[in-house]
Amino acid sequence: MDTTRMTRRGFGAALGAAAGAVVLQRGLAPAAAEASIALGQPADAIQLNSNENPYGPSAATREAAARSLDVAGRYPDAREDELRGAVAKVHGVAPEQIQLGCGSSDILRMAVAAFLGPDRKVIAAEPTFEAVLAYNRVTGARAVKVPLDNAFRHDLQRMAAACDAATGLVYICNPNNPTGTIVTAEELTAFLMRVPPSATVLLDEAYHHFVEDPGYRSGQDLLAAHPNLIVVRTFSKIYGMAGMRLGYAVAAKEKVEALGRFASFSNTNAAVLAAALASLAEPELVPRMKRRLNDTRKWLTGQLTADGRRFIQSEANFVMIDTGRDVAPLIASFAAGKILVGRRFPSMPTWLRVSVGTPAEMAAFVAALREVLPARAAA
Ligand SMILES: Cc1ncc(COP(=O)(O)O)c(C=O)c1O
Incomplete structure (x- = not known):
């Protein structure tokens, strides 16, 4: 044009x-x-x-999803295990450290349910992706919104200062939606040292795959040192599968168990599992x-x-x-x-x-x- x-x-x-x-x-x-x-x-x-991704799923992913109709008459438990194994391999963790969700929003919902309640506090940037505070409306937990700094980045100093014994959840979106700004590896590490271990840090990496800034690093590398950290990923963005609904959490086994208490049975489906497995098998x-x-x-x-x-x-x-x-x-x-x-x-x-x-x-x-x-x- x-x-x-x-x-x-x-x-x-x-x-x-x-x-x-x-x-x-x-x-x-x-x-x-x-x-x-x-x-x-x-x-x-x-x-x-x-x-969203305007190109949608890759050709191989589409083929795998179409073929999944052959097994659509059966519950998808075995394939869930298979995908959990494949995702665990990607992140170099045990399958017990992966919780699947119907989109990553489902993981955010589970975290709100697991770690918040009437006497608790949730801390998030303003503006950021709205799901956590939206889901929190039913828990009675107090929402503390910390404005982004002058460069439209998370103000981690203020967010850490806002944490106390009542803090159930801190939500960090990296890169942040809607600003596209990042928290660097150095900033994230320093932040995690300051947050009390009783507060769960929910690190939403929905846009992880797009980052080029060399100062960025996924929180997955910090999971071993910080068992209060949960890393959240999605197949909705780079994989082009927003309409198919699949996301997951990577965390310590105890955190995954806490999330799992609020997961519905079979929260994935045959088509999306086949699609995700095909996508992960395509390194390019x-x-x-x-x-x-x-x-x-x-x-x-x-x-x-x-x-x-x-x-x-x-x-x-x-x-x-x-x-x-x-x-x-x-x-x-x-x-x-x-x-x-x-x-x-x-x-x-x-x-x-x-x-x-x-x-x-x-x-x-x-x-x-x-x-x-x-x-x-x-x-
Ligand atoms: C930061 C962030 N997290 C999570 C989601 C939810 O993605 P989904 O539930 O499709 O995985 C979005 C959607 O736009 C997002 O921007």
Whole structure:
């Protein structure tokens, strides 16, 4: 798409045309269109709102999921054990140190249920991924929100200072959703030394695979030294399986047992287990997807830089852009043009979160952004 030749038209027309062009290019399948309608989204919308992977599962993963129908008549216990073994191998731990979940949100829910209650406290950054505090609404635990620092990063000093004997859970999202910023290995290590062992640290690494910053390290390397740590991963992002629902926790056996008390029986299914096993057996999948999506993100941030826009350097598959005005009407304008972007974050009301889609989708987004918010008017 030639975005440089776009003439100034009404928002809707410009956005609609941009969206339409991409839909034609990607040839949205009728089944996918139906799914979008069922979700209450326009059938041909460009979905840059949930940090999903626009490419979906790999070809081998799709084949494995389709073949799983042969065993769909049976409960999936044996395959759960198989996947737990495969995941444990990835992380160099025992299978008893893995808890599977129906998406990683299910793991976050189990942690809230296991470690919080009326006399407890949960500490989280503001803004961060909302699931833990949302699930916490039914426990009666006090939520302590610690604002990000001036660089939009976790303020670990303040978060550690907020921990006391009543702290049941500390939630760290690394990289953080919605800012894409990271906690470095050094910062995480120092933080874990300060947190009382009675507080469980829930480290959400949903976007782990996208990180390129050499200062970053997965918390998995710190599990042996810190038995109060739980690392959470998902198949929803780099593996492109958000619609299939699979996540897991890696932790000390005692923590996994505590989570497991709140897991429902057979919380996975034949198709997703087959898909995950196939994905893990494909060593090129992660590096290929990382390259593809990070290259697209870098193209996007290059365009934002050329426009003189302010944005947060991201280590994940989304970018926060400062619009300099309340973002709610802009989100609505994009939606009217069938481009779905992230929700408004109350503590960052002028910032727009856009997920990384295909190159054509990002070109459509940039063209639409230039229409809705011409560069010289941007913050
Ligand atoms: C930081 C973070 N954690 C967890 C999730 C939930 O992912 P899922 O339940 O699909 O594994 C998301 C989804 O966007 C996320 O951003």
